[in-house]
Amino acid sequence: xxxxxxxxxxxxxxxxxxxxxxxxxxxxxxxxxxxxxxxxxxxxxxxxxxxxxxxxxxxxxxxxxxxxxxxxxxxxxxxxxxxxxxxxxxxxxxxxxxxxxxxxxxxxxxxxxxxxxxxxxxxxxxxxxxxxxxxxxxxxxxxxxxxxxxxxxxxxxxxxxxxxxxxxxxxxxxxxxxxxxxxxxxxxxxxxxxxxxxxxxxxxxxxxxxxxxxxxxxxxxxxxxxxxxxxxxxxxxxxxxxxxxxxxxxxxxxxxxxxxxxxxxxxxxxxxxxxxxxxxxxxxxxxxxxxxxxxxxxxxxxxxxxxxxxxxxxxxxxxxxxxxxxxxxxxxxxxxxxxxxxxxxxxxxxxxxxx
Ligand SMILES: *Cc1c(COP(=O)(O)O)cnc(C)c1O
Numbered sequence: 001x002x003x004x005x006x007x008x009x010x011x012x013x014x015x016x017x018x019x020x021x022x023x024x025x026x027x028x029x030x031x032x033x034x035x036x037x038x039x040x041x042x043x044x045x046x047x048x049x050x051x052x053x054x055x056x057x058x059x060x061x062x063x064x065x066x067x068x069x070x071x072x073x074x075x076x077x078x079x080x081x082x083x084x085x086x087x088x089x090x091x092x093x094x095x096x097x098x099x100x101x102x103x104x105x106x107x108x109x110x111x112x113x114x115x116x117x118x119x120x121x122x123x124x125x126x127x128x129x130x131x132x133x134x135x136x137x138x139x140x141x142x143x144x145x146x147x148x149x150x151x152x153x154x155x156x157x158x159x160x161x162x163x164x165x166x167x168x169x170x171x172x173x174x175x176x177x178x179x180x181x182x183x184x185x186x187x188x189x190x191x192x193x194x195x196x197x198x199x200x201x202x203x204x205x206x207x208x209x210x211x212x213x214x215x216x217x218x219x220x221x222x223x224x225x226x227x228x229x230x231x232x233x234x235x236x237x238x239x240x241x242x243x244x245x246x247x248x249x250x251x252x253x254x255x256x257x258x259x260x261x262x263x264x265x266x267x268x269x270x271x272x273x274x275x276x277x278x279x280x281x282x283x284x285x286x287x288x289x290x291x292x293x294x295x296x297x298x299x300x301x302x303x304x305x306x307x308x309x310x311x312x313x314x315x316x317x318x319x320x321x322x323x324x325x326x327x328x329x330x331x332x333x334x335x336x337x338x339x340x341x342x343x344x345x346x347x348x349x350x351x352x353x354x355x
Contacts, residue, residue, distance in 0.1 A: 057323030071167030090120030097127035159194030172202025221300030289324030
């Protein structure tokens with residue numbers, strides 16, 4: 001079936017054979033997944049590679065988190081939960097709040113105060129979650145929700161929850177289906193390191209099942225001010241403009257390092273300037289608007305290419321994890337701004353064509 005035909009079909013139905021689903025598992029869905037894989041012609045030519053981006057910002061709440069959340073929520077309902085909770089840099093809270101609303105569960109989210117993008121906050125609120133902002137970072141928020149979920153009958157839907165990774169691995173299946181096989185390289189942003197771990201599981205299971213023949217090199221990218229896996233130690237005060245990956249103590253760190261090692265890939269850091277430069281380039285020269293965290297995959301690709309990490313012509317997939325509209329403040333701050341004119345033809349003509 002084509003991607004178009006698959007869009008709208010619950011991810012759990014499409015990949016039922018690969019997921020721990022039973023007859024008792026309800027299917028909580030909003031048509032997540034089946035996102036486009038788009039070739040970047042200009043960047044491919046410039047880097048002498050075959051570069052594609054997976055537009056995960058086209059999921060129902062605007063990020064890849066929907067893949068894992070539809071499944072985590074379905075399993076929570078199957079297991080009799082009536083309430084869910086998560087810590088979030090923003091997108092997990094948007095996805096949890098939306099899928100909880102659909103499933104009829106109450107939802108609480110804890111976010112780092114002042115450090116989540118405007119669109120994500122708007123989503124969590126309008127979907128009806130109870131939103132707590134801590135005076136601390138994501139790692140503080142996660143510590144608190146873990147304890148709450150141990151003391152109260154409330155299901156934890158962070159990527160500690162194994163069903164999140166099960167749902168997220170389906171993105172790797174889609175990449176293989178779209179290209180006919182796995183790519184040479186997968187470039188992906190790394191925050192809590194759940195997504196890179198999920199992709200690696202997905203590529204492995206697909207090959208095992210004979211649906212692909214090879215495995216990609218897994219290249220993960222963290223923001224320079226928030227790069228615990230690159231530094232080899234916890235970062236106590238992570239800082240970066242890429243708020244979705246502003247995490248100093250990744251829960252799936254070991255698993256992610258294993259994936260990067262086993263696949264002959266690696267982990268590296270990119271600066272906020274490199275991230276923002278890739279972010280602007282994607283929008284202005286390829287027409288692709290992602291959030292800053294997502295652009296770290298492309299910033300990382302550009303850096304790795306400059307360091308001679310590829311053979312010419314290799315096929316690379318960069319995962320663009322979230323939609324640019326999530327963070328309008330950064331988009332506006334990074335752009336030229338509007339030109340104000342009086343309501344007159346001559347003024348418009350002058351502004352566009354000069355005197
Ligand atoms: C959650 C998120 C990430 C990081 O994914 P992890 O699984 O935490 O590594 C990257 N980009 C965006 C937009 C996200 O929402």
